[in-house]
Amino acid sequence: MSESSLPEFSLSGKVALVTGAGRGLGQGIALSLARAGADVAVADLDPAGAEETAAQVRALGRRSLALAVDVARQDSVQAMVAKIVEGFGHLDVAVNNAGVIGIHKVGELTVEEWDRVLNVNARGVFLCCQAELEPMRAQRWGRIVNVASIAGKVGFPDLSHYCASKFAVVGFSNALAKEVAREGITVNALCPGIVGTGMWRGEQGLASRWRQAGESEAQSWERHQASLLPQGEAQTAEDMGQLAVYLACAPHVTGQAIAVDGGFSL
Ligand SMILES: NC(=O)c1ccc[n+]([C@@H]2O[C@H](COP(=O)([O-])OP(=O)(O)OC[C@H]3O[C@@H](n4cnc5c(N)ncnc54)[C@H](O)[C@@H]3O)[C@@H](O)[C@H]2O)c1
Numbered sequence: 001m002s003e004s005s006l007p008e009f010s011l012s013g014k015v016a017l018v019t020g021a022g023r024g025l026g027q028g029i030a031l032s033l034a035r036a037g038a039d040v041a042v043a044d045l046d047p048a049g050a051e052e053t054a055a056q057v058r059a060l061g062r063r064s065l066a067l068a069v070d071v072a073r074q075d076s077v078q079a080m081v082a083k084i085v086e087g088f089g090h091l092d093v094a095v096n097n098a099g100v101i102g103i104h105k106v107g108e109l110t111v112e113e114w115d116r117v118l119n120v121n122a123r124g125v126f127l128c129c130q131a132e133l134e135p136m137r138a139q140r141w142g143r144i145v146n147v148a149s150i151a152g153k154v155g156f157p158d159l160s161h162y163c164a165s166k167f168a169v170v171g172f173s174n175a176l177a178k179e180v181a182r183e184g185i186t187v188n189a190l191c192p193g194i195v196g197t198g199m200w201r202g203e204q205g206l207a208s209r210w211r212q213a214g215e216s217e218a219q220s221w222e223r224h225q226a227s228l229l230p231q232g233e234a235q236t237a238e239d240m241g242q243l244a245v246y247l248a249c250a251p252h253v254t255g256q257a258i259a260v261d262g263g264f265s266l
Pocket of ligand 1: 151
């Protein structure tokens, strides 16, 4: 292949939004998009986290806007998109990443806990897509990446409501991709495997809560990587950022649920 025919993964001149970007995967994805040339709006329930990531985006020489949002609330999501369009003039790439998890057996799962997880992970993705579509439709160009999970492809015990929410993201993304396929907009689901963010590590993380008797948090984290993942090691936020950049550039990849999970799922 000659150098001039190499594919170009440049987002120069594009405006991107990442939700849940105050830390973890969202932060890594926001920085990857910025490195690829995009200006990035950073939205999170935690305004301090959003400010911190926005400062890192600006340090890369891109414009950024830190926004407080609760993706489960329609008024909050609509205000977020309106501020981006007002501030930057357009919205081209949206990575709907905000998500929460809980560990419960179905017998003990309360309706409140079911609603908490489904409202952020599934309703939040629907509300964000609905609001983001408006400016994308007007310009007949858009890239939407909804962050699902390997738990959107395979069931895990004790995570039934989380799995239900992520399967919903995968199905919703495929259906929406077909709705907007003739409007210059692609919609895909990105399915991370396991990444050592706050969701897995620390006091409240899965590694701590799934410890076996006598096992430390770090040992549990090592065991989960070794036993779950064919490659035997966790993925990184940068892995997810690379796929998000690719999906933000690719014109003909749509309706897919693509895993970055070291060979775990199909
Ligand atoms: N870490 C993993 O191994 C892993 C694996 C598969 C999928 N995921 C998914 O990746 C996404 C990011 O996860 P993470 O590991 O970075 O988690 P994290 O807990 O480290 O970060 C999640 C971020 O989302 C924000 N958030 C939570 N509720 C919100 C709301 N209602 N509105 C706006 N922001 C909200 C939090 O403030 C936080 O900054 C989630 O959708 C998660 O389900 C993570």
